[in-house]
Amino acid sequence: MQNFYRQACDELICALHEVLGNPLSPMSLHEPEFAGNEWTYVKECIDTGWVSSVGKFVDGFERQLVQATGARHAVAVANGTAALHMALLLAGVDRGDEVLVPAMSFVGTANSVAHAGAVPHFVDSESGTLGMDPRALRAHLDQVAQKTTGGLLNRLTGRRIAAIVPMHAFGHPVDLEGLLEVAANFGLPVVEDAAESLGSTYKGQHTGTFGLLGILSFNGNKVITTGGGGAILTNDEALARRAKHLTTTAKRPHRWAFVHDEVAYNYRMPNINAALGCAQLERLPDFLSRKRHLAQRYRKVFSESNIFDFVDQPGGCESNFWLVAIRLRQPNAELRDLLLAAVNDAGYQCRPVWTLLNKLPMYLDCPRAALPVAQAIEDSLINLPSSPKLAQSPQ
């Protein structure tokens, strides 16, 4: 172990040095870049006084998102967790239902399910995409689920299974065709958690636009940022209208009267954050180009390694490579932590994948499938610095 650790550590630090150079100050995992119209648009908000609930940048940002993703409708909201909470309600998830989510995801995926009053039901990933595995999902549902007139029942818990939420981890698209087929077979709506995959496509179509609804995140560490923000994507006009209504306190339009017609949320994105988003989206093609170029350099430097595998985009997909990932060929959580300590000490901010959600104290008792692949990913994966500024656009 000691010798192998030394070898792995040397190899990893050499690779980081080759791709990124010597860090003069700690090199972040992912930093935003504001070199476009950010200040112009934000200044316009401040100068006109339109910083808050309504304003042209919210509408403009939603239009730009429609253009960038090909979704018919986009509704800007406060953040990705809020977006997923709303998308689940809009997909018909009710209090006491179960929602199928990957065990390997950010905690926001499961929290959104809990916020909707439902219970996350954790399923396994596949090694190739890192995301939900359609074959494992089908086998699991064949075992635990039963079709009834009231919907798909979990025979072990007696609860209704109400939706499937695949998540495109680190920007790599899941096997959407496989998952859509399983969803159709079992009569379940798909809500895509595309929080990390703005700019990623599956067979040429943007992630987040395959399910009944999809969601994006514009947190500070994402490909583009609005400070804090998210969006709901859908091709269904009625759902889009309800998404806007439900995220803006369900107020009926009136010149002065305050009538709200359902329990709703203040999940809107302020105009000043949308202004940032408009400028950032203009830069998306450049960010993607540089991030893919950076990924290519990482790919190359790890291509001959016997210790690490570069996590590449699945076939037929274009990933945004939000966070570049490598995996220990032999999963080993202790070695992973030793390596993380070493590279972080050397000034390269690297991180493991999230603790599997089924192991967090509040989700320990939730239903789950066998999770051998997710566990192997957790024990082997390391994310590397991935900011667009770390690479120039390819010539």
Add this chain to the structure above:
Amino acid sequence: MQNFYRQACDELICALHEVLGNPLSPMSLHEPEFAGNEWTYVKECIDTGWVSSVGKFVDGFERQLVQATGARHAVAVANGTAALHMALLLAGVDRGDEVLVPAMSFVGTANSVAHAGAVPHFVDSESGTLGMDPRALRAHLDQVAQKTTGGLLNRLTGRRIAAIVPMHAFGHPVDLEGLLEVAANFGLPVVEDAAESLGSTYKGQHTGTFGLLGILSFNGNKVITTGGGGAILTNDEALARRAKHLTTTAKRPHRWAFVHDEVAYNYRMPNINAALGCAQLERLPDFLSRKRHLAQRYRKVFSESNIFDFVDQPGGCESNFWLVAIRLRQPNAELRDLLLAAVNDAGYQCRPVWTLLNKLPMYLDCPRAALPVAQAIEDSLINLPSSPKLAQSPQ
């Protein structure tokens, strides 16, 4: 009616004209003003790349809020509804509980209760403060509530009554001493909805700092704005720490690992919004001075009216006069609507109070006290343009 309407309409439009002048373009109810360090601070966020979850402006804004309110702790969050949702959870409100809220409030007050899984229980206002009436509340609780070992029970619904949420309407402080006494007698925590009362004091102490917790809002129409934002106030250090934890996904601090220890929320305020807040808070004394000066001019112009009463700050209180209000001496919802149509047509943006919450479709079945005063307020109150820019600082 026709003649009386004419007389009331003429009087109201003359008064508005005298205080505000002729509107060249529609005169808003409440507009933010950015004439301080807003640019400088927001630009610093963009230039440094710190727009998102952490950053010095979030910490700075919280420190400034502590100074401005005298609360021991302030936690900045996404908006007032999120702040109240969290404050209710922190005060121990559980799913299925009831929470006493004024029927006369913004829908966010009741929605926060619903988001916590609890049921709003509507109580009456008093004419002098517009806010929750301690005498009516005590009489109502004497009638419906029963102290048990499990807490205070609503005998009619069997549910536990878990908290009291007074709201300082339009900036006018409620009768806090009266309400705190009722709360103590019935063993209930007080959570102050001070969304509208930043800068308002009761016997020299800032509103929002009397209860176990209080909340503020910095929506675009408030005295100061962060685009969208809110804060939780408390003097209890443990509650403040839990408020920060619960609003930032309950992540345990670690150099790289992702361990979250409870179902939590992404309710944080982004740094770019906090930057706006820091600059706005610096201007608060000037905004308050001008708003009080504007209120004084409205007070004077309505002092001789036989039709309208100026809604003044309660004795012993300093109101921020967030929205100046007048009331028809004889409540009359039809006349109120005719007047609203006329003044809005004349270019003065005026509005009625919110539809009483117990009348909204989703809250029709909620428990409630008799609400004669709230009803009279709804049928008589009109808010008038109240932006600080409508008055100069007094010489």
